[in-house]
Amino acid sequence: MIPKLMQSLVLPVAKTQASRRQFMLGALAAGGGVAVGYHILASSPAAASETAADANKAAAFTPYLTIDGDGRVMVLSSQFEMGQGSYNGLATLVAEELDADWSSIDVQGVAGNVKAYGNVAFGGAIQGTGGSTSMVTSWERYRKAGAAARAMLVAAAASEWGVQPAEITVENGVLAHPSGKTAGFGAFAAKAAAMPVPADVKLKQPADWKLIGNAKLKRFDSARKTNGTEQYTIDVKLPGMLTAVMIHPPMFGAKVKSFDAAAARAVKRVVDVVETPRGIAVVAEHMWAAIKGREAVKVVWDETAAEKRGTPELMAMYRDLAGKAPKAVARKDGDPDAGFAAAAKVIEATFEFPYLAHSAMEPLNAVARRNDDGTLEIWGGHQFPDVYQMLAGQIVGITPDKVQLHVMKTGGSFGRRAVFDGDVVVESVYVAKAIGFRAPVKVQWTREDDMRAGRYRPSYVHTLKAGIDGDGKLVAWSNHIVGQSIMAKTMFEGAIQNGVDPTSVEGANNLPYAIPNQAVGLTTTDVGVPVLWWRSVGSTHTAFAAETFIDEVAEAAGRDPIEYRLSMLDPQSRHAVVLKLAAEKAEWTKPLPKGRFRGVSVAESFGSVVAQIAEVSTDDSGGIKVERVVAAVDCGLAVNPDQVRAQVEGGIGFGLGAILGEEITLTSGKVDQGNFDTYTPLRIDAMPVVEVHILASANPPSGIGEPGVPPIGPAVANAIYKALGKRIRAMPFAKTLNA
Template sequence: MLQFRAKKEAVQATRRQFLIGTAATAAGLAVGYRLIAAGPAAAQAAPVAAQANPFQTYVEITPENRIVIHSSQFEMGQGSYFGIATLVMEELDGDWAQVDVIGGSGNTALFGNLAWGGAFQGTGGSTSMTSSWERYRKAGAAARAMLVAAAAKEWNAPADEVTVASGVVAHGSNKRATFGELAQAAAGMPVPEDVPLKPRDKWTQIGSDTLKRYDSAGKTNGTQPYTIDLKMDGLLTAVMIHPPKFGAEVASFDAAKAKALDGVVDVIQTPRGIAVVGENMWAAMKGRDLVTVEWNEANAEQRGTAEIMAEYNKLADGPAKATARNDGDAAAAMASADKVVEGHYEFPYLVHASIEPLNAVARIGEDGTVEVWGGHQMPDIYQAAAAQVAGTTPDKVKLHVMKTGGSFGRRAVADADLIVESVAVAKALGPGKPVKVQWTRENDMRGGRYRPAYVHAIKAGLDKDGNIVAMHDHIVGQSIMAGSPMEAMIENGVDATSVEGASNLPYAVPNLKIDLTTTDVKIPVLWWRSVGSTHTAYVMETFVDELAAASNRDPVEFRLSMLEKHPRHAAVLRLAAEKADWEKPLPEGRFRGVALHESFHTYVAEVVEITFKGGTDFTVDRVVCAVDCGTAINPDQIRAQMEGGIGFGLGAILQEELTLTGGVVDQENYDTYTPLRIDQMPKVEVHIVPSDEPPTGVGEPGVPPIGPAVANALRAATGKTIRKLPIVKNLSA
């Protein structure tokens, strides 16, 4: 979508491949391109003008010579704004100093995620570049064509003699104009119907190894504003008191002492607990400590994790409730196998633990309009939820999409928990009183939405030549989609997010069965960076390594022998092994491990080197990562995301664990829940496979292989497969 500000009118047409619209304001013209993906008919046909919020754009050229890109994807540190801007700038030929990227929302026809069929807007599943690849390049190309047309008309010159470079339009040696100077004239130009895109051999931005993030300075010097930094006239701050047990509800509360405290404005019951509102954070927190709450725990989860995991292990040894994949006859092949290997794996609950705790700012205007500032990872859902709480319609809700200090899935919540809290508090306070609901770290740790705990009962059969003839994995754990608007996506009792990474196992196993038993536990769960692959990759890759050892075969060779039909898997595995000098011996006390996994259509292999001194004394020293994510839009950013994903996943498998005792979460902060510390971060080398395939995502796929690669290095050192996480706690068990 692109916009040159101009007069106030709107024109719209729909074509076979693109939804093209023009709209205008007081100073320019808006032109829209939206690639129509295969998906729900309503999402394909929805006209721009019919959407609830005012017309919004992909690319806006302002008279002030700014290039404002409206991103359909949420920025939480993964670099989606940078990637989308790169797509636009490749075709537009602007100057990066002109660029601003802001979050768009409120218009599904424009901003719907095309990787999800375009039916709703959201960021997740490492789909940002997949969804943006065509439409944002088309927007940039259309903007450039209209600027050229405007210049050609004004200068009475052939359009093919007009050039564009670094934000300047020129003809010959004496005709030059900035984008801003041409914006109004460009408003009168026709919208190009079939604008060509640059061929690959002409790219200067996409794939550039020297192009660095345009927004790095603000992130490092503290000038980048986040929701936690927001200030506005009359802004109040609210902190939350949540039930100590999941499923409990407020029976009664006494706020008299809190309300008597200087600086406390009000104490409000919300659908999710008690909000203590203060003139500032300190007053709200002091008031919170003076509120007494009686909880109705009749429907609350009372079990601790020890009891839950004991039940899971028992279920894993029993009959499954559903089957996700069933090739051949695993039971019969297992019975005739020359050797059978089996074991139980246990995975704890995990917290997202983003640096910026959850927050949102809400304000209700005198006219009943609702504004919400925050990390809106699922804008359509949040807009609808805010409208419902406020007692209005979605067109009366304006979302301000803020950049966020991490999410890892936590801000993509189907019931819009934080949005509900902030709007409920703003509604109770009354019109014209903005309020920031700011969770503390303790709220964040204990407030629910965890990576589910899982148990796997897996076994495999080998023939006399050491080939895998059968494999059966029974996965036990909670469903993320159950009870959410995505519940309809559960097919035949299988939540795909519970089995992904196992149900699509690439290895050639002739008899393969993947079973699932979904449990009923009241602990709220949610997608966590790389979702199901966080546990399935660990199981499959450590188990395959163990089977290679049982067959007296090299782990890399063993995997490659089963990947004939999966050349992209094989290519990243070979590249990682080559760059890690897999064939060369290591010094005494050093060991290697390898793992391979595909998640979100991106292929990653990682080779780890560790130093093992005995017992639980070891360090992870080096990680060599090979990644195939299709066309590499921003190589520097791809490397950064692989590095970040490796650090994120490493902390989780080494030492992270959320536990409950009697239904109450034990951990509260980074002292008891311990993500990776900086001195634990290994040296990481990232090698990108050249590809002409369409781009896929990199925000999550670096996470799954690191855990099994480390575990496999430890197995090489100790002869033991670690089946219960976290590793440090269970290495000597």
Template sequence: MIPKLMQSIAMPASKIQASRRQFLLGAFAAGTGLAVGYRLLAAPAASASDTTAGDSAEYTFSPYVMISGDGKVTVLSSQFEMGQGSYNGLATLVAEELDADWAAIEVQGVAGNVKAYGNLAMGGALQITGGSTSMTTSWERYRKAGAAARAMLVAAAASEWNVPASEITVENGIMAHSSGKTGGFGRFAAKAAAMTVPTDVAVKKASEWKLIGNADLKRFDSARKANGTEHYTIDVSLPGMLTAVMIHPPLFGAKLKSFDAAKALSVKGVVDVVETPRGVAVVAQHMWAAIKGREAVTVEWDEAGAEKRSTSELMALYHDIAGKAPAAIARKDGDVDAGFAGAAKVIEANFEFPYLAHAAMEPLNAVARKNDDGTLEIWGGHQFPDVYQMLAGEIVGIAPDKVQLHVMKTGGSFGRRAVFDGDVVVEAVYIAKAIGYKAPVKVQWTREDDMRAGRYRPAFVHSMKAGIDSDGKLVAWSNHLVGQSIMANTAFAGMIQNGVDPTSVEGASNLPYAIPNQTVGLTSTEVGVPVLWWRSVGSTHTAFAVETFIDEAAEAAGRDPVEFRLSMLEPESRHAVVLKLAAEKADWKKPLKKGHFRGVAVAESFSSVVAYVAEVSTSDSGDIKVERVVAAVDCGLAVNPDQIRSQVEGGLGFGLGAIMGEEISLTDGSVDQGNFDLYTPLRIDAMPEVEVVILASANAPTGIGEPGVPPIGPAVANAIYKALGKRIRTMPFTKSLTA
């Protein structure tokens, strides 16, 4: 969602790596239970077990794990759960170190203390869930919190039983001594809160793990996700709550001129129709009344500053720009002009990528309620909680710490809920304010709202050129990318260096292949269509352009695609290892049965490397079906292997659907697609058989929520070329295959 290059934005490394004097384990009594987490000090405390600090110290404490008197273990997650399994991963880290009963684990999202919950993988200055960094930011500190809680529980039992702590064993939440004495966590939780907090607790060795790396461990929340009892924002129901739907501008950049709500107010159940900075809101007793009321509102818009171009016009402009010199250079190695001049063969190609919607199963929503004490509560998918607290506070006129966020599980995001302007969250607050805070308000977008008033993966054009010498080696490479910047005009605009937005060129400017002469240029366009990171961000288009063009270069060189790639990679590099593993597991060199063809691709995103070998078949009528995909994955240490397989399978399906048939197009500035009839994610009968091979690694965990997306498109496109002899350069595939 958020690219790994964002790691540079927040603070210098000296601040990220907090010392013991700044970042210490802490604990307190939580009712009849124990809470263990971290406390941050501006000055050193007198001792590690202090729960206060001196006058010169700033003290904050936020728990990471809580153990109640009934033995329930609750992990407080700094990472937002939107289906990627971050809650399950954090639960695994804590439960492993606690030796807890997996059946007694629960996870709750938390927000409001960036010092404790800031994302260390991105600098620590913001609590962000994104960039597939949940395990990276949590790996050390959540394990240590679990280990500290265990040590304190054992100390409490040892004190009561009058035995050495070293003689007590812990298994499935039960502590035992050879004398026959036993007791569960709940029994000793309150007493443990009075124990000294370990200053530098040791975590388990890999040889001692029972849960981390356990391929048979199933998600703690699987049952309620399957039986429909999981609770999402769409399920929130508060006493007296009203439901609101929005009327957004029909064109991006249009502004409200006037509206007539007389007919809407006569609709049974409609309570109010109000103006907000984001459009007109229809507030009703329930969703159906709100929708019917919306249909009755007459709105006049000022479209003077709106984006009115169609995507056909935009793409024609992009292709024209791509044929000229780039506005900025992202990478330049060697002498590209000389490389092309000396090449025996030169090939060129243009690739076109459309806007894409996030299309999460749960459309955007949020609930806002102002309380009598002046505080504000917001329920929602808080992917940028600090930002939303600040924005909501400004709207209401209260301090951010008076805004309480209820972090809800969400039915998908893919980057959509990580917005700088608060989006649906501020809509809920604006509407609550507009009706005088007389009732809690839930804003619920419809699918059409989600597609037509959303943010999109930017459309891009790549103009590419490759030179191959007489020995079949790739000696020159150029790529000019043209598309909108995600970072421009946002809080992260400072990341744009020398005209280069790293989210535009990631996956293109950091090629792993040894090409002596290469240049990567970028021209960022000014278009009124709102864009945002989309699952795997820049690599969604760069990996396709790079990996299909590499195949074209291999053919021009008369070489096998796998061998050609390996010849340009360090033999023991992560790319080479996963590429060889995927090829081996897929029997790359073994002939396929008639009508079946293979393609290959490898890509790195979010510090993980994924290689795919895709097998497609053709029918007598020329239809293409993706039959099988073999995936090899290096994502560092596999905390939850079953979850990793699920994320790779899900990312593969997500990416395959997008590349085969998804597109957001505009006609005179209006979005054409509104629902899944015209915007077509992958259907279940098109999902191939998938085999996922996870590379064994002792390195710290890296990303997995997004890296499965980028290589599937090019692997399938390369297989289709083998089948039909046709290169796919315009997305989605349906355009190229029917042209």
């Protein structure tokens, strides 16, 4: 859903929208080597008159890879690396077509050229990483860049050796000729830069792949991530750099009325205390001094416009709204009212979902520095770089092209750094500006800042209703969803159509089951708590509600849960195939030992379909432990199978922690949780054994960073019902299990 809604976005920084319909290849000399890029030309009417040369000149052609004189291959990634492995995927695509030595590959993030780096899954209008689209947007252009670079190296070698290009072979970064001549990429990198760029390039056939789809290929960056040498924004150190911590309003929507910083300025190493539009910043020579200074600041807040309601009041309002008619209709098939009236049995249920924090391991941070020439540099986790360039430029009064972004690797995001207003990125610019740009400034949030200053997965209430006939067939279905809009009042508001925010209903308005009469309604609430997409977005709640309710309907019909689902699916559909594969691998029909119980779910998100079967155990006190999860995945072609498994495993752990014990609650408008003592992600001893089975596919890659999350909650809930006879209707599970 995210790729579709992003296509509605138009940014001032994007002169034209890019398309994959046309392309050209270009090369530049790069420090004695070659730089190659696959340049996407605009297909908008405004750009139709541009010649290839004009477009190339106007875009200041940016390459997708470089090869230096030592034969090192640097892949320039349009996608942001936050632990999900997008850099590794892009490296695989390039190295495969280039026939590079895997040990010679490295990757760095780049930004600042929407024509070259616009995400094609988003329509090309914006560079961004999200919606599990990294391989979708990279699949074609990065392979073509690798193939072009290979052809140019071969041409350079053929010219030097006086042989035909077709006689040269390339393997593991070495060019060879039957005469015995051999050379590494570095030997011909400079000469290759002068070679004509191929008008067209031939990509390898799958049968010739050595890296793509190789289950034994390990990530190129594993060593430095395990030995601590990998660099993140938190590691950035610049000459003279100062560190700032923020004092954010304790209530969302509150503003600074006045503050007294005299005691803070007296703290050793505190340099300044300044007010910004996002709160008060305490600037110091190091983090500890900044924190101690912050403790000494006295602030009076203007809470006139603040959100003062707490979780009990908000949920009471949500429940009330859920019992009324929806304000908007997201889907309506057939005649649901007539279907319910004719049903032999009607089942109803209400589900409640709390706010959730992203809780990435590296709290938010960014570094800003203004240079003598007036340009601005920002180091950070730039998930939406074009947006941040635009916002930073507006603060300083410069054009976006004068804002240079250093795209840093980041210790997790789960959607948190894909923000509409720049968040910590603009904070770093505001603080640097407030102190007159006299030094670079790193704004570093603490865990408590990250937990209490927003943004959250919205809270929701679902009311579901199902009707079955005398044979147990599902003949009517309705789902009324109540919750906040992620897109409202943002630059993405254009994605809301007829009152429906697609991120609120995805996973609910596209159920795969053949139900003749169904309706999905939405009531969007106006609440002052800031919300944002959270790993797998709408499907985090819609899949749970739908897949646990389907189990309840199957029980009312006297049917096996898997058999009942399959009866409503095309046998050849992706959902049916992965469901049958999961059932086979989990030995669904085989009896379990005493005290063990299974549950199933299947969900589609971000172009991929995942089925999961969870196995839980009980103890004498009624305690539950998730012992095993079997997942079957159809994510199109798996570029890196080992990475696909890792993402599904991680998604299961991420989602399991959320449904078992995580929630953000508010008391009188203030967030109650602050750190991992009160907000409890999954502990390692609670992680189940996970088996991931990847469906073989010839289709292009689809999403994998998020689709592993939605099925785990309902699969476990369905297993718990078999174990304890308790239906889980309110998240987290602890509310039901400890009741």
